[in-house]
Amino acid sequence: MNAPVTTRRPVVVTIGNPNTGKSTLFNALTGLSQRVGNFPGVTVEHVVGRLLLAGGEVDVVDLPGTYSLSAQSPDEMVTVDVLLGRVGAVGRPDVVLLIVDATNLRRNLFLASQVLEIGLPVVIALNMTDLLDTQGITLDLDRLATALGVPLVPIAAARGSGLEPLRAALSSAIASGQPSPLLVNPALFATAQTLSSELAARGVDAAPAEVERALIDDAGYAERRLIERAGEEVRAQLQMLRHTLAQGRSLATLEARDRYSWINTVVSAVERREARNPGWREALDRYLNHPVYGSIAFLFAMALVFQSVFAWATPMMTLIETGAGALGELVRGSMPAGLLRSFIIDGVIAGVGSVVVFLPQIVLLFAFIIALEDSGYMSRAAFVVDRLMRWCGLSGQSFIPMLSSFACAVPGIMGTRVIGNPRDRLATILAAPFMTCSARLPIYALLIAAFVPANRYLGGLVNLQGLVLLGFYLLGMVGAIFTAFLINRLAFSGPRSRFLLEMPPYRLPQLRSVAVKLLARVRIFLKRAGTMIFAVALVIWALASFPRGTADDGVTSVAPAIADSYLGRMSRTVEPVFAPLGWDWKVTAAVIASFPAREVVIAVLGTLYAVEDADAEGEQRLIDRIREARHPGGDPVFTLPMVIGLMVFYALCLQCISTLAVIRRETNSWRWPVIAWLYMTGLGYVGALLCFHVGSLL
């Protein structure tokens, strides 16, 4: 193949263990020039930023933190693919920037030794060097650099020191293109090389490093991919080579043994550790993991998170809603009535408002999540609560996403990124929308106030209305646990739930680092989820606004009565489907119109029953009107069984375009939002059906 003449910018790929300050370094190098993207077909994100070096600008691609190149899932395989230059969007990396935690050299050198063998130019950023002294560690950096055979730059990313020499080292590595010479197990590599040339002769392009991974990770993802490309006979070939090389043990066991014995030789020659007092970190850990104090600290931290998304965000959300309303009024006053005004007020302003209204919750929740992660507490919280969550079919890391879903599933699902195990993450994503979010509250509040008697028990201490509301919160939780259980039973994807979590040393979160990560999350939401939410809001507006009717003068076009709009016509067409639930076409129309967001159902019911204002008085009038609503035969529409059924439907259904958009974004496919919508709507329908019929019998 001819080398194409390209004018593309050189590509630097950053890789390292989790909790090594990798993203802090990435942020320090690239600042705000970051773009977040998804790799095709997997849920892994790659962040790309710009870095100005002496020789010009380069693209820096930040890979997710990993402990090993051994890939058991497509998500883990992405890292290997990027290093091998198999990802089109990235191209072949010019330099690998490997981040190594100086205070945790042994474990970090495992991944380092794997990366060094890939055959790419590598620059090592030795991070956390500012902490060596306090931990009583002395390192012989020159000897370490010699042993690793590549340029090594000591840095302290959190303080921004050592970045200038690091940039210089990256420049010269790009210029020289000198690959690292390390080979921990030459016999294994030679075998991989032989097979690689054999495959090349058969027209299959597989780099020696890739064949080596396929050999080592028996039944892993690299093997699967190689068999896909080179055919079934490779499987037997790999098996035979494994047998010869490993002699009864797994190659992965031998790889770990070989690499760690190499690491022991290197580290014992360059590292001296003096015994030091455990220090404040160890003392903090004793308290934060203590049965009593630890649980109190955990409850306090979670109360803070819950308080922020539920209470502190509410005033801001009200402000946004009021602002959008006021803006709408302003337009109403300054424009002639007509299609354009309706489009701007009920389509554009309402649509943008329905996106922006999520921002306070997302910003607050993520500020907490990022700060908790950066400080190292997130792992402790997961540690404390894992047992309880496992009983619910989830993992300790699911706790914060589930908790914040009581406010809103959108930030909750975005928060599942902290969950390492793919199946636990999927279970959490699908369970989160069941939690009673703040959008369900107005529906419950209206219908309970209207139809549930305010009976008091235990001397007025307990109110039936309150009990019913509690019941719906519990119903949501039961739905979530049932879903998590179902996912674990059906085992859709990924290995079984494991809990293997590093407990990183406590660190003070850096304001700048938190701010940069927060900004990235907000951008993703606005760009990916926001556009879709906005589009659907416009579609619903159009359905309710067309076909245009004619005013009394016979000329001016006016908005149709809902009964005559496309929405009304659709509702009457599908009315038979919902008739078994006791719904008439108006309720059906309100439910369809609330597809973008549950809380819309109140406003649509208001319109349908010709109530103008949605203030407290308006709500009372709406309650009076819906009580009077009758089926054509004269029976009341809103009977208690039908109302309870309607609430059960809203408790279980997924009438929330924002949640669907976020599930799509976080799973990187349409499969899961579609499945989730069908599953939840189905549950809601069956629940409402049961309530209506069983209730009507009583």
Add this chain to the structure above:
Amino acid sequence: MTQITLANLAPGQRGTVSGYAQDDAFTQRLMQLGLVEGADIEVVRCAPTGDPIEVRVLGYALSLRRVEAALIFIAPSA
């Protein structure tokens, strides 16, 4: 004599990894994290409910569930 596993160690007890009950992707991941044969390991503490446990290996802290710790054979330190 039954084999001692990491799940048998009480907080504060140390030992050396001597092998695994199985050889699969999960135990291989443990080895990649430094729990290779001959590695020193210490149980630091249990979660308030007794599970998972936190261990110290290669100078860093790792938490894992008891069912998983039971896959790791331990030779008690002298």
